[in-house]
Amino acid sequence: MLNVEALSKSYGQTRALRDVTFQVTAGQVFGFLGPNGAGKTTAMNIIAGLMDFDYGSVTIDGMDLRRNRSGLRGVVGYLPESPTFYGYMTAREYLLFIGDVSGIAPAANRARADELLDTVGLAEAARRRIGGYSRGMKQRLGMAAAIYNRPRLLLLDEPTSALDPEGRLDVITLIARMRDAGMTVFLSTHILADVERVCDSVAIIKDGAVVAADSMTRLRERYIQPVVDVVFDRMLESVPAQITSAVHVDRVTLDGDRMSVFMRDLEPGKRELLHALADLDADVASYSLRQPSLEDIFVRLVNSR
C-alpha cells in the first residue's frame, strides 16, 4: 500500500529525514514511533503530499507520489497533530465543505457528515462553531475530516494525544474498525500502549533514520531483551558475583529483595541463572520471566544507538 524508499529531507543544514525506508501492507495498522524531533511529522507531511522532499521515493497504491498528486485524490486521508479549521464554521459546515471539495454529491454529502459526526461523538455539538471547541473535540472533528472521503490510506499524527482515556479508547476502537473495513492506517503516537493495542507492524525512527521496522511479533522476537525477576525471602546487600559473572547475563538490578536479571540470550541464560541461584546462600521466594512490552523495545532501540 505504502512504499517509502530512501526518503530524505533537509531544512537548511539540518537533516530531518535520512534514507528512511519502510513498507506498509494494505489493511494493516502501522505504528510510527520515535522521540520528539525524530522526523515523524515531517515524514507524514511528505506522505500526505503537503511537503516536498530532497530525494528518495514514496509510492502509494502503486502510484509515485511526485508524479501522481492529482491521481492520489481521495486515496490518502490525513489527521495532523494539531488540526486547524475555520473557527467561524460549525463542525457540520466544515465537513460539508470538505465533502464539497472532494466533489461528493449534496445529498450524499449531508448523509456522510451526519454519519461521521455521530461516529466521532460530535453529533450534539455539530451546530456549534468550531472556534469554541476544546482540543479533544477538534481532534475528533479532525478524525472525521480525515476519513471523510473514505481514503484507502489514513495518516494519523498523534490522534489520541489530546483525548481523555475514554476518548482514547474510542479512537483506538475506531482505528481497529477502519482496519476491519479494509483501510490501511499509518499511526504516529507517543502512547506506546495504543500501539501495542492496535498496531500490526511498527517502524521506530530516531534522528531522522529508521532504526527498526517490522511486524510486532518479529520485533518482540528480535529486540526484546528477556528479563527474569527473582524475589528472595530476605533483603540482599549486593548482587551476587555468581550472577553478574554469568556469560549470558547482560546486567542485573537490585531493589531490596527483588533482583531483575537482563539476559543476552534467554535459553542458555535461564539454565545458567538457575545454577547460580542454587549456589546462593539465600532462598528464592519467586522466579518469573517478565512479559516484554513495546516500551522496552522502544527504550532499548532509542537509547542504544
Added chain:
Amino acid sequence: MSTFAAYLKKEHMESSRQSKYLVLGAFFGFFALSTPIMLRLMPSIIESQMPSFPKELMEFDAVYSVQNYIRNIYQLGNMAVAFVLMGVLADERLQGKLVYPVSQGASMAGVVGAKLVHYGVAVSAIVFASTMLNYYYSVVLFPGNNPGIAAAAQSAGLLAAYFATRVVLVAFASAMFTKPLAAGLVALVVSYVEPIFTSLPRWKSFVAYSLIDIAGNSLGTGSGMGMGTGMGTMPGAGVGAGAVGGASAGAMMAVGRTGNEVNGWVLAAALIVEVAVIALVTVWRMKNVEIAPGAGGQ
C-alpha cells in the same frame, strides 16, 4: 471545479461571519457620504476661520465632489483592501488551514481562483455602489454641473475595475510572503508607486492607475479650489475634505501631467494580461510552497 465552487461558498461565509463585507462597505460608504458633506460644510468652516478668504474659490459643484471622492478613495481604499485582504492566502498556509482540503485533493487553481473571483467581485461591487452613493449625495448637495448618471456609472465602473486589480495584487503578495502584514505593505507600496509610471507616455496605457485618472476625467470639469495636489486633467480638484495627501501626493501630481491620452483598448488588454499573469504566478506559487503547518515560507 468542485474546489472552486466549495471555496467560493466558503469565502462568502467567511466574509459574512468575519464582517469583511461590513468593514469594506462601511469604509467606502463612510467616505462616499462624508466627502460631499465635508465639502458642503467647508465654506462655512473657512469663512468662520478666514473671513477674507475669496468666496469664489469655495464654489464647489457635483463634478468636483465626485472627483474629490475618487482621489480620496484611491489613497484610502488601497489601505482598506490591503489590510483587510492581506492574509487571504498567507493565513491559510501559515495556520495550516489548507491541510485538509489539499490532502482531500483540492486543486490550488480552484482555491486561488475562487478567492480572486469572490473578493474581486465583492470589492468591485462595494466600490461601484459607494461611488454611485457619492454621486447621489454630490448631486443633492451641489445642484448644477451634474456629470450625469451615465458618466458617474462609467467612473464608478472604472474605479471598481481598478480595485479588482488591487485584489489580485494583494492576493499575489499574500502568496509570496509568509507574514500577512508584509504582504499588505508590499501591495500598498506598489499601488502608491504605480502612478509615477503614468507620467511616462509609453507606460501610461499599461498601468492600472490610469483607470483612476480616466475615472476622474470622464466626469468633465469640476469647479472648486485648486490647492497643492491638483490633477492636471481634472481642473479644480484639490485638497478637499478628508484628503490624506502625504505619501501619494507626488504620485497624484505625476498624474496631473499625464493628460487623458490613454488608449482605452490597449489599457484594457494590458490589464487583462497583467491580471491573468499575476493570477497564474499566484497559483504556481501556492502549488509549490509548503503548506504543512509550521512549514513557513520557502
